[in-house]
Amino acid sequence: MVTQTFEEISPADFFYRNRDIAGFTNPSRAIFASIRELVENSLDAAEYVMIPPDVYVRLSYVGEASPESAIYKLRVMDNGSGIPPQHIPSAFGQVLFGSKYKLKQTRGTFGLGGTMSVLYGQITTHQPAFIASSTGISKIYMYKIMIDIQKNRPLILDRKIILNKERWRGTVIEYSLEGDYIRAMPKILEYLKQTALVNPYANITFVDPRGRLYKFMRATTKMPPAPQETLPHPYGVDVETLQRLIRFTRCNTMQEFMKTHFHRVGELTASKFLTFAEIPASKSPKKLKREEIVRLVQNMKRFKEFLPPDASCLSPLGEELLRTGILKELKPEFTAVRQRKPSTYSGHPFIVEVAIAYGGNIPQKGDFILYRFANRIPLLYDEASDVSFRIMKGINWRRYKISPDMPIAILVHICSTKVPYKTVGKEFIADRPEVKREILNGMREVARDLQHFLSRQEHVERERKRLGVFSKYLPKIAQFATKLAGRQEPPDIKKLLDKVKTIEENE
């Protein structure tokens, strides 16, 4: 009798074997993924404590590995919240351990990135990772760790505690990895530049293997309000979530339960809903039978009077900051920025911000340049699969007298408690109908803004020409008229010219 053999693998092992899925596809993508995951953690950490982020990245050459790749040391330092000492080893040495498992808008989504970076370094160089961190207390904790991949546990090789005299707060991580920097370089620099654009309050410094320094300086210290953790919305709840809420709730009545654990459910809504669902308001949640739980979830989807998710937990950039970032990094002649009203998909609130930038330093590339962002991180891969790209291609731009050979960049930023990424590698956004609608309408709005600007420009140009004609010929006409009239002094034409200018300016 032939039977298949069964075994269990750890999550670390799963992502080790399938690291393509997390974006660590080849030596060039892996260097990019490592840097981006750590930079995003650093930005999240600084924003958590609401201070303008200072992120320092250094990639140093260590030695050759193969014809296409080399060994590098990667060091990322930030001034963020720091990691509580007891969690430092697991934060980087255990997969599926992290701070990203709340219902909140963060850059990191899957709680994988930091550990995947260390894991990739380990499997290519067999070197440990060094982490130092402090939450601003009197001590700095320094760890030297590796990952036991089969057990999904950190191996602590060394630990030091030093005095934190200056009460530094932040995290430093340094480890070795094999990568193809030469091929990755353009993408890494583009990533840092776009990150600086969409986080204009951040200082980002990068020292590359040749010792070249790239500094992306902040243009403002103004930051958007921090994202807030939020409660689940009834529309997005399933049986498992409901069961967990029931398991740990301290509420004794369904009325209290609905008000306490769900987003925007107040006294009135709770009692209306419970009537609709035919569940007594005074019943204890822990006494619900299985069929009642299932019916409750179905009724939550059917009940029409829940207030829609509000986006107060979200933290979009805002039109001013987005404009600041665009001016800083793209230096266009004209920018239009629109923030759409909040919307929702599957019970998750989201906000779309769209911008269009024209002229100035924007190159003419035969087609629009599309910048995609989600929760303030740039998305650089798989453009053709992304919802924003498809929408951009589907719009009839000629309607707005805009054509692809103009120097135009379009920027789309989506923020949400749950960005609908298609992949763990956060390469592109899936096609959700509600999201599509907002992006489409946002693009149309900024397209109209650009159309007005261009037609005003045209108009100004025409007027300038007209004024030019007047300035050229009016003196001559005045002269001839003087002669004809037999006068000596030509009239004062300056007043006339001023009058023409005024007419133009008032149009």
Add this chain to the structure above:
Amino acid sequence: MVTQTFEEISPADFFYRNRDIAGFTNPSRAIFASIRELVENSLDAAEYVMIPPDVYVRLSYVGEASPESAIYKLRVMDNGSGIPPQHIPSAFGQVLFGSKYKLKQTRGTFGLGGTMSVLYGQITTHQPAFIASSTGISKIYMYKIMIDIQKNRPLILDRKIILNKERWRGTVIEYSLEGDYIRAMPKILEYLKQTALVNPYANITFVDPRGRLYKFMRATTKMPPAPQETLPHPYGVDVETLQRLIRFTRCNTMQEFMKTHFHRVGELTASKFLTFAEIPASKSPKKLKREEIVRLVQNMKRFKEFLPPDASCLSPLGEELLRTGILKELKPEFTAVRQRKPSTYSGHPFIVEVAIAYGGNIPQKGDFILYRFANRIPLLYDEASDVSFRIMKGINWRRYKISPDMPIAILVHICSTKVPYKTVGKEFIADRPEVKREILNGMREVARDLQHFLSRQEHVERERKRLGVFSKYLPKIAQFATKLAGRQEPPDIKKLLDKVKTIEENE
């Protein structure tokens, strides 16, 4: 002092929160994903014991859930290898537990599918799953389970053992789930049809919620040889893999170690390599220092004399079976099938098989219809992101006198020990250069075959017309000639016509 809160989640919890990534995006995709995962497990199980698969799928309507979805009961039964009784609960109740973690060509890749199906059913209906299985022994084991998602463990609610008088072997699973069958139906039927095409030795039966029966009958009992488990190839090895091999090896010398644990490494290659890597052949693997392990891996990538991975472990369909499947399901006028020679990417062997089908029942759709397969499963989503689609779009078909308005279908099948899927949902294949090259050349070969067929067809058509002209006018010419010559009997023109026909057939 504000610090972030950290927590750990189980793999089941991870895929529960991110089930989009596994293909369970919405009620319509989820029904599709559930059926496909279970059907693929069934086909793998039958092929494991080398018997033609009989797979039975029944989807029954239970009740309404919401305006867009309903509750269904899904039952999948097969005649495969069965699951050893002690593993049944974990096979369906634990994520990252399964039989797919070998280096072998299988349909299932991530060891997720079966459990994800049960998990999705559970979170939408809160109902347990029923599984019955036997490996052909004297007993059948029946379990009623649910998943403890936070602990990633099965909860066994009931267990029964019954006598297996007929020594049945196989697995049955039945559970409830919420889904949108109406929207999913075309994709499910297309999936079953394409599965029947690429597995022409399988019987697939589907009973839909309306009681309609869809039977895809096998056209042959001939099966390709079963895929074999294989050893890793030196080119694809990293430090972690090497360490694990070292940890459990029983070899006492590096020479033995290289020969035993690696693909196609014999006595001579092993000793040449160890000389190249400057490691004594007699050294014990367990005595290697960390730096030596790292250098060993680098040297494995540099050493040019390893034999390339051979594809004997792979099990492509073969030109005959692929043709059988195409004729069965597509009924074309002409088919050309080519199997490319084995190739490798990142140390993994793969074989590409390409086919083109023309005319007959193939509809004219304004563009070619592309069928994509990997390890004998159809890929139905994200066509535009798939490597095969991009290559097909990039070929200049007019060179082969083929145009998109012809009724043409192109089929691409890739088999490998590790299919380079971009996503856990197995929707499309990533852009690997070696894979691209094989698909491109395969498409060119079948394009040339079709070109020859079409030009022969054209030729035949011309000859038919010519013969038609002769048949029409020769009798008349004969009559006139007879009159002119003053004769009574017209000559026998049949011989002439036959001669013309013969000339045509010989061309």
